[in-house]
Amino acid sequence: MDSETVTENRTIEVEEIMEMIPHRYPFLLIDRVSDLVLNTSAVGIKNVTMNEPFFQGHFPNHPIMPGVLLIEAMAQTSAILVIETTGKVAGSVVYFMTVDNARFRKPVRPGDQVKLHVEKIRNRGNVWKFKGEARVDGKVMAEATYSAMIMES
Numbered sequence: 001m002d003s004e005t006v007t008e009n010r011t012i013e014v015e016e017i018m019e020m021i022p023h024r025y026p027f028l029l030i031d032r033v034s035d036l037v038l039n040t041s042a043v044g045i046k047n048v049t050m051n052e053p054f055f056q057g058h059f060p061n062h063p064i065m066p067g068v069l070l071i072e073a074m075a076q077t078s079a080i081l082v083i084e085t086t087g088k089v090a091g092s093v094v095y096f097m098t099v100d101n102a103r104f105r106k107p108v109r110p111g112d113q114v115k116l117h118v119e120k121i122r123n124r125g126n127v128w129k130f131k132g133e134a135r136v137d138g139k140v141m142a143e144a145t146y147s148a149m150i151m152e153s
Contacts, residue, residue, distance in 0.1 A: 012032065044080070
């Protein structure tokens with residue numbers, strides 16, 4: 001079966017996510033990954049709570065999740081897609097290279113569940129390009145295209 005058409009019908013929970021990427025609290029920004037189609041797309045899930053450390057300063061009495069963290073959460077979801085597609089290589093990490101066309105449509109607030117829809121645009125060698133959208137209740141809150149490189153640490 002072609003890897004571009006294989007859908008992973010399992011949920012990747014946070015414990016397995018932490019085995020796949022080096023991020024840890026407070027910078028691990030995805031709680032789960034679902035709807036993974038190898039070499040094509042995935043959906044990350046972030047449950048936003050008032051306990052997030054960035055809410056202390058962004059903004060007091062009007063907490064919203066910083067847009068750059070939404071893009072980082074998209075990138076972490078993309079890293080899981082890359083690793084599931086290519087296989088985990090000991091010591092490898094995924095680094096941002098570019099962020100383009102970032103748009104922040106609506107604020108994400110405590111209590112929201114953000115679904116991070118990422119789709120591979122292309123990859124050449126160890127460089128991958130993605131389109132991502134952060135959605136709450138089906139509404140686009142933020143979007144961007146970005147590229148990343150897989151490197152050995």
